Amino acid sequence: MTTAAEANALRDAPVLDIDPYSIEVLRDPYPFHEALREAGPVAFIKAHGVYAVGRHAEAKTVLSDHARFTNAGGIGIQDIRKPGDFRIPSRLLEADPPDHTKIRTVVTRLLSPLVIRKWKEGFDRKAEALVDHLLEQREFDGVQDCAERFILEAFPAAVGVRLPRTETLAIGEMRFNQSGPRNALYERxxxxxxxxxxxxxESVSRQGVMPDSIAELLFRAEDAGELDEGIASNVVRSFVGGGTDSTIAGIGFTLHQLAKNPAQWQRVRSEPAKVKAAFEEGIRHETPFQVTYRTTRGATELSGVRLDADTKIGVFMGAANRDPRHFADADRFDVDRPALAGNHLALGSGIHACIGQMLARQESEALIGALARRVVGMELTAPATYRPINQMRTLDKLPMRIVPA
Ligand code: HEM
Structure with missing residues (x-):
């Protein structure tokens, strides 16, 4: 609660006249990120009438303080409680306690570390087979032939959903554009x-999911009354939405940086612990889930800046992950960076922190680990390109060559 004297001492957020959703910014967000961080702890984005934070400290505060910043208005730029034609909300991510707590408890049990460890062998086998194939090819696209191919095999088998490439990528692209403003990307x-x-x-319905899978266990939890009717399918939808494109993007970024930095690749090859660190640094350095939103419940303040009630605030995790106040030499990819996991915000923070993070780590470790054991060198054969998507950063093409060990 802010007292009247404190309220008078507050200042208004500086206005930033850059559209974070313009194609130029989506292709290269880093100048915008810097402008956002340097504008102040909070800025007002004129183009969309929303607040935004790009510094690590404020980003973490907004993500963690669910009492002042609600998820019920949706994690996109639109307030999904207002009249309009919106996507189907996630009943887990776009909910507050106690509803969120009830669902998260069940999902946490189903995605326990024990369950995820059991998938390790299958991930390792798939990764080895893929690396066999890539070593025969020598030159390939690190996105389509490597990151995508691996995740679209490993993830559906683990969770229990069927994910053919064309359909899955089109749905993913729709979801991550739909949470942005109604621009040309959104419509297309x-x-x-x-x-x-x-x-x-169909694929996220009871009939569509694989028998005895995590997805089916969610439907059984519904039958047992642990989850309300309709939640299981909605959570499977969130798994697909949250766990496919983001992990592909994260692996793509990691490969990109390792191909560009041969000394870093040799660090990863020489010390198995650096395989984990490489993925963690890959998603810090180029954060897949670029921005998420919260909505102010009432008039409040953040680092001395006045915030109106019922207003969207964008948490630019991509900007926070390169905040020089928090990370030394933040633009540099460095697998030796201390205490990475839990320090960057690529997987969120607070009660909504990514529930699939152990799974994403296990998948990426399997693939990068298999490459590290068998590939002595990797390099780009042409510059990487990015695919502009409103709320996601991802590579389009990563033309690369590998040399067997
Ligand atoms: C590199 C890969 C991944 C990244 C970068 C990522 C990123 C994130 C982020 C930033 C959040 C928090 C969003 C917010 O607070 O608004 C989140 C939540 C979530 N993620 Fe992930 N994620 C990844 C992998 C996965 C996987 C593999 C799954 C599959 C199970 C998954 C499922 C979810 C779900 C269901 C939530 C909502 C959790 C809640 O509201 O309690 N994610 N993820």
Whole structure:
């Protein structure tokens, strides 16, 4: 609660006249990130009438303080409680306690470290087979032939959903554009996904998921009354939405940096613990889930800046992960950076922190580990390109060559 004297001492957020959703910014967000951080602890984004934070300290505060910043308005730029034509909200991510707590408790039990460890052998086998194939090819696209191919095999088998490439990528692109403003990317992605909407509904339904899988266990939790009706399918939808494109992007970024920095690749090859560190640094350095939103419950303040009630605030995790106040030499990719996990915000923070993070780590470790054991060198054969998506950063192409050990 802010007293009247404190309220008078507050200042207004500086206005930033850059559109974070313009194609130029989506292709290269770093100048915008710097402008956002340097504008102050909080800025007002004129183009969309929302607040934004880009410094690590404020980003962490907003993510952690669910009493002042609600998720019920949705994690996109639109307030999904207002009239409009919105996507189907995530009943886990776009909910507050106690509803969120009830669902998260069940999902946490199903995705326990023990369950995830059991998937390790299958991930390792798939990664070895893929690396066999890549070593025969020598030159390939690190996105489509490596990161995508691995995740689209490993993730569905683990969780229990069927994810063919064309359909899955179209749905993913729609979801991450739909949480941004109604711009051309938004409209195009919705149109491109239309032919696959019915397939997606079916694949996250009780009939569509694989028997005895985590996905099916969610439906059983519904039968047992642990989850309300309709939650299981919604959570499976969140698994697919949260766990596919983001992990592909994270592996792609890690490979990109390792191919560009041969000394870093040799560090990863020479010390097995650096395999983990490489993925962690990969998602810090180029954060897949660039921005998430919260909504102020009432008028409040953040680092001395006045915030109106019921207003969206964008947490630019990509900017926070390169905040020089928090990370030394923040633009540099460095697998030797101390205490990475839990320090960057690529997997969120607070009660909504990524529930699939152990799974994403295990998948990426399997793939990068298999490459580290068998590939002595990797390099780019052309510059990498990015695919502009409103709320996600991801590579489009990563042309690369590998040399067997
Ligand atoms: C590198 C890969 C991944 C990244 C970068 C990532 C990123 C994130 C972030 C930033 C959040 C918090 C969003 C917010 O607070 O608004 C989150 C939440 C979530 N993630 Fe992930 N994620 C990844 C992998 C996965 C995987 C593999 C799954 C599959 C199970 C998953 C499922 C979820 C779910 C269901 C939530 C919502 C949790 C809640 O609201 O309690 N994610 N993720």
């Amino acid at each position: 992605a919705i149109e491109a996904a239309q032919p696959y909407l019915a397939w997606f509904e």
